[in-house]
Amino acid sequence: MSDEKKRTGFLGRLFKRNRQGDKTQEKDVLNEEEYLQEDETKPPEETESDQKIVESKLEDQDEAKNLLRLKTGLTKTRKGFLKSLDGIFAGKKELDEQALSRLEEVLLRADIGVQTSYELLEQVTERVKRREIDDPAKVIKHIRDMVRQSLEHVESPLRVGYGTEPFVVMVIGVNGSGKTTTIAKIAARHKAANRKVMLVAGDTFRAAAVEQLQIWGDRIGCDVVKGKPQADPSSIVFEAMDRAIKDDFELVLVDTAGRLHTRIPLMEELKKVRRTLGKRIPSAPHETLLVIDSSMGQNAILQARTFNEAIPVTGIAMTKLDGTSKGGVIVGISKELKIPIRFVGIGEKMDDLRDFNARQFAEAMLSVDEPVGD
Ligand SMILES: Nc1nc2c(ncn2[C@@H]2O[C@H](COP(=O)(O)OP(=O)(O)OP(=O)(O)O)[C@@H](O)[C@H]2O)c(=O)[nH]1
Ligand SMILES: [Mg+2]
Numbered sequence: 001m002s003d004e005k006k007r008t009g010f011l012g013r014l015f016k017r018n019r020q021g022d023k024t025q026e027k028d029v030l031n032e033e034e035y036l037q038e039d040e041t042k043p044p045e046e047t048e049s050d051q052k053i054v055e056s057k058l059e060d061q062d063e064a065k066n067l068l069r070l071k072t073g074l075t076k077t078r079k080g081f082l083k084s085l086d087g088i089f090a091g092k093k094e095l096d097e098q099a100l101s102r103l104e105e106v107l108l109r110a111d112i113g114v115q116t117s118y119e120l121l122e123q124v125t126e127r128v129k130r131r132e133i134d135d136p137a138k139v140i141k142h143i144r145d146m147v148r149q150s151l152e153h154v155e156s157p158l159r160v161g162y163g164t165e166p167f168v169v170m171v172i173g174v175n176g177s178g179k180t181t182t183i184a185k186i187a188a189r190h191k192a193a194n195r196k197v198m199l200v201a202g203d204t205f206r207a208a209a210v211e212q213l214q215i216w217g218d219r220i221g222c223d224v225v226k227g228k229p230q231a232d233p234s235s236i237v238f239e240a241m242d243r244a245i246k247d248d249f250e251l252v253l254v255d256t257a258g259r260l261h262t263r264i265p266l267m268e269e270l271k272k273v274r275r276t277l278g279k280r281i282p283s284a285p286h287e288t289l290l291v292i293d294s295s296m297g298q299n300a301i302l303q304a305r306t307f308n309e310a311i312p313v314t315g316i317a318m319t320k321l322d323g324t325s326k327g328g329v330i331v332g333i334s335k336e337l338k339i340p341i342r343f344v345g346i347g348e349k350m351d352d353l354r355d356f357n358a359r360q361f362a363e364a365m366l367s368v369d370e371p372v373g374d
Helices: 009-020 023-037 050-055 063-073 075-089 097-109 114-129 136-152 179-192 207-220 233-246 264-280 298-310 329-337 358-366
Strands: 167-172 197-202 223-225 251-256 287-293 315-319 341-345 353-355
Touching: 063 075, 063 353, 063 358, 075 097, 075 136, 075 358, 097 114, 114 136, 114 329, 136 329, 136 358, 167 179, 167 264, 179 197, 179 207, 179 251, 179 287, 179 315, 179 341, 179 353, 197 207, 197 233, 207 223, 223 233, 233 251, 233 264, 251 264, 264 298, 287 298, 298 329, 315 329, 329 341
Parallel strands: 167 251, 167 287, 197 223, 197 251, 287 315, 315 341
Antiparallel strands: 341 353
């Protein structure tokens, strides 16, 4: 299909309008087009070689660069959502009953959660009636504003307190959600700020898990505390806390074995690890970070709820937003659990972790190539 043909319909009109507008946006527009032409079935890029990971520098906090990177990461989510909207509004200048009823289907499929979908639909319908929304472009703008507003309630970056005692972060989640990688990414940031960081291999279940953490520790230059294979994770954690206090570590990141939230004995083990952390430092863990794979879609909400019922979760990291079209699930999770979202993971490299920013996220998830509407 030619580009021109692809650009007919609702998205086409928006692109055309944007192109006629601010020329300074041209670079972004080009990038956006490249993303939209990307083959969705293409597997994510190969993991960087070890050497490259060591060399990759931590991203600076440049706003425009961060937004563009996040937009690249969220391409599949954005593309999927906008494509569905395009299907509804193509050729329509006004919003009719039929378009609104199809909007309901699209919202329900967008993983933003049933409650959010209905709230959005109700608001859009109401505003259409009041003639505040008379054109499809305004629907996107309205949805984006609402997504931003609901996410703002959970925007709360992790503030590590460097005080007289180590700041302890316990990291939990299902198998393969990205716990160990996220730990490494967090550790790298703090190490770059010259902090004394310790990694604790609380995943004694798999020998490879300890090795994986050790490799990251070596790359970043952090101490790794580990025990014998199959040792009780609580005993390792106890020893690690002792060392952390004695050697004045500032940040301690505790890795745990992945577990299904439905496996009760494993969830009990997690509670024991948590209690043990508090034995030497009563206020620990200062953060219980739940790592969630965004590609789980609606199941991610269930996981988060069950983990939170077992152990009070104080923060969430949403990973793998780069490889999924289900990034909207972050909205459902925030609405349902109201737990701070600390980080988003947008790739496998050391610098592919961002502090969660509601405005940037809404913009990256729902913009065409620049703010649409007014
Ligand atoms: N694309 C992408 N991949 C990620 C991200 N975070 C983690 N991964 C990958 O996901 C896979 C699993 O990550 P791990 O960190 O080992 O996950 P885990 O939760 O520690 O897994 P278990 O220890 O087995 O429970 C690895 O291949 C990571 O590189 C992300 O944000 N984006
Ligand atoms: Mg792991």
